[in-house]
Amino acid sequence: MSRPPSRPPGRSLLVQAKDLVTKCDRCGTCLPVCPLFRVLDLERASARGRNTIARGLAEGCLAPDRQARAAVEFCLLCRACTDTCPNHVPTDEAMMRVRQFFADEAGGPSSRYRLIGGLLRSRRLLRLGASALGLTRRLRLGTWVPGRLLPREFPRDQYLAASAGPAVLAGSIPAPGVLPTPGCRVAYFQGCGMRLLFPDASRSTLNLLNRYSRVAVKGNGCCGLPHLAHGMGDTFLELARSHIELYADADIVVTDCASCGGALKHLASHFEADLRWQGPAAAFSAKVMDLTEYLVRMGYRGQGKRDITFTYHDPCHLARGQGIRSQPRQLLESVGHFVDMKEPDTCCGGAGTFHLDHPGAASQILACKRDNIECTGAGIVVTACPGCLIQLTRAAEASGGKFKAMHISQVI
């Protein structure tokens, strides 16, 4: 195997970050849309503030101290700012560069990220983790897991039982409208979140996919986004190369995790200076599809409408990261009543490990989201990312039964 390309040394990461934010003229358009600035109204907690911190660090007028590091860690990477910015300044990309800079300076990421990154890096540990958590679930020990790390998943069979109307479960599942081209090889990219935390949803995804063709499950490792986001860029690249090789024989790679999809679709940009890998990376990225994108492309038809009202939370990495907004709504409209909530694409506060690192801010953001969900009167909030589903499951619990939170694969 060829040597991984060495990442540019520390100083130049700051210069890269500065180049990314150079078009920020501090106009303030991003101020009202940053979910964190809404809960902490200090300049350093705003997207404009973070961009300017990146510039200040690069230009040497800010010391790269603990406080500066905390400020760049305090970002959801949700891209709400980028979306509204007249110049589309990519705050998230700049923050990832600065985080990498800090991790390199300190000789690695903080121990918490190192631990999480290490677990997710190893396919063997992932497999062990999945079985351990499965056992925990079967023994109903979920509440013993510290930090409420293990969300209580609302499974599809309970949903079906609860929502069973006269015509719902009668008859067999209709054949798909469009069949994949003969010989088209479809593979499932099972993200860590789906595998470890939402196995029922993951099974539902597989069932859906198997309606169209025999789907390959490859036992992939982590997509690498947590590593990229927290200063473990080398591990990210290493994982990326493993995915490219693992899925070399697939024509379509479907994932039901918005974060994985977003990361995998953008792999190529990380290999721009790497002649050996840039071609394969671009080819791999082009094969990746979100589940909803795939189903709509395949002409998915629901099994008739249930008398249930859905609302939908847009994962940041799906709506802004991949431009997928209409497909999930279209699918939900085909199986029930659909009502959009206010600000459906505002981050739920999950954001990878953000909700663990900053539980206060995350729960304030979530409280807002919960209000918006409750205002719709929907019985189920649906999303397409396990990261969001962790948060939304919490919101559902806090709502005292007003609504449930489910992955889209479980309700269609």
Place this chain on the structure above:
Amino acid sequence: MAPAAEILQSLRRCVGNEHVLDSDLDRFGYSYDSSFVPLVPPHRPDLVVRPRTAEQVSAVMAIAHRHGIPVTPRGAATGRTGGSVPLRGGIALALDRMNSILELDEANLTVTAEPGVRTSDLYDHCAARGLFYPPDPASWKFCTLGGNVAENAGGMRTVKYGVTRNYVMGLQVVLADGTVLETGGKAIKNVTGYDLTSLFTGSEGTLGIITRVLLRLIAMPKARTVARILFASLDDGCATVQRLLQEGVVPSIAEIMDHLCLEAVARHRKLDLPQAARACVLIEVDGEDAAALAAQTARIRAVAAGCGSLEFKEARDQAEVDDLWAVRRSLSQALIGLAPDRLGEDISVPRGAFPEVVRRIEAISQRHGLLIPIFGHAGDGNLHPGVLCDLAAPGEAERVERVVSEIFDAALALGGTLTGEHGVGITKRPYLARALGETGVAALRAVKGALDPKGLLNPGKMW
């Protein structure tokens, strides 16, 4: 002077510990605004103080006055001329926590609010009751009222509805020594004493800290529509707007853009526009109902045709309204690709001089070899020439400075002025005497000296 620690203590007692920020990082965060004042080296304040009430502002000012500490008020720091940059250090007085709308008085058609309320939030609050607060600076979704009043912000609706000043009926202002002044009131006719409300409106934070604003409202127009008119020349577009105003057809918005802007937008939005189009006017009319709108647009169409319009496109539904507006809204973005930097200026001329000042700016552009796309508010004579440049290139900054200086000269020679809505701040300071004359500047100084004899409020601004 009392030791710094003691001052810090007393400020913390005033506003609460967590609302006095003194770390390097936080002071850096309050060192900039949205202007071209260089970020480096940063103009860090010594402290950021974030009061919640007028009483707290008063107490902070009393401390600052006693110890001779400069104070620079700040809202959302969205200004374009450096108004909220704490040039001399001291205290950055962030008023963004004072964000309550205090009263909507429907009988008297007024609204009372704190300075940290976002302009669009106030608009929405009033609109929900059928009332209209017209000033709409481009930044209205994120800027705040205190800054709007302190800079006398304008916007696109000026041609029909005027600027912020036309809506300020009264203010509460904390003076340099901490005393609290109330000006104006809800009485419409009010000539008791000097018009201090007007004095503080547009004072750029140099005379006092605005802690409450009383604003006039009008009834919300019931219907609006938009038309886009293309012309072969900017003169034809300007002539149309002038003729309309003479005839009593007052559009609520009349925006014009020159051929450089038009080309950039056409490229950016993949619009197919007639080859001959060299100027575009976007006109919004409002009124009682669809019939009132139709009557106005018919007259606009006729007047435009009389002035040689090439194309008249009227929106037939909301989607088309959004579509036509997108041309104007996407302008900044469309211009971004053309050069690394764009220095947006803000001159204002008598409406009749609009075509001439544009001709003179075009000549300046040719002389210096820098592109200067121009758009502006044709209805009120305020225009935004944007000098496209690369400030990193050697010698470019000096060249741009000469261009800007010549643009100011052109505006002044035609009876215009340096700034229509952005304010003087830091960036236009060197040109103030040219615009106002020595006597004019001396009069401003006399006012400043009377209200802020120690020169503590927003020092380094305006002159």
